[in-house]
Amino acid sequence: MAETMRTRALRVFFGDTEAVKAVDLEIHSAAVTAIIGPSGCGKSALLRALNRMHDGVRGVRVVGRIYLGDREIHDGGMDPVLLRTQVGMVFQRPNPFPAMSIRQNVTFAPRRHGMVRKGEESNLLEQVLRKTALWDEVKDRLHHPAASLSSGQQQRLCMARALAVGPQVLLMDEPTAALDPTATQRIEALIYELKRDITIVIVTHNMQQAARVSDRTAFLDDGRLVESGETERLFTNPAEERTEAYITGRFG
Secondary structure, eight states: OOEEEEEEEEEEEEEEEEEEEHHHHEEETTTTTEEESTTTHHHHHHHHTTTTTTTTTEEEEEEEEEETTTTTTTTTOOOOOHHHHHHOOOOOOOOOOTTTTTHHHHHHHHHHHTOOOOOHHHHHHHHHHTTTTHHHHHHTTTTSSSSSSHHHHHHHHHHHOOOOOSSEEEEEEEETSSSHHHHHHHHHHHHHHHTSEEEEEOSOHHHHHHHHSSEEEEEEETTTTEEEHHHHHHHHSSSSSHHHHHHHTTTO
């Protein structure tokens, strides 16, 4: 089930450098929120904070509050490993487990967390591979290494791997930056389909992509949230001059 997220006075520090500066962001359920902004503005740092990917990273400090639904994700009872089953992540470059087969990539996490019985694995496997439009392409070679797939297929496999544990939110950090136009189009089509059931947050440097796939957009600059709102409104009638300057290519 899709869930809302929100941040309150969120700050992320890398050593003495403040990469994210007191950001209050609303992430709506069952919708795609795009985070845009120039390189180095804090987009990825913000995204990674949403499922505690900064935990344990030397020199990185997260301050403020992040809520998944009504629960603060830094609550002492919140296991970060289990949090990441609820708030999944797809990275810029496909990162399937190279030593595992296509099948093992998808079923590893559900088995590890006791989410699926052995006899139910095949059904789950087919379900998530169909969701990511991979089933017909790989159903006859599920035991082949994941590394044997093309880059676009590997990225869809990583999406399937994230979906296999039933997340409420899916975070995507420039998921098509390393892909060709055809693979990019397929990933964008999947995002459009998946948002019916899952809340999606996508970091992208591509303004056209943000306009195509997102329902809402948040514009960051120098670590600060300049403006956020419905994508169509923000792109056609931004409230802030800096937003208009970035969208029209006058800076960034």
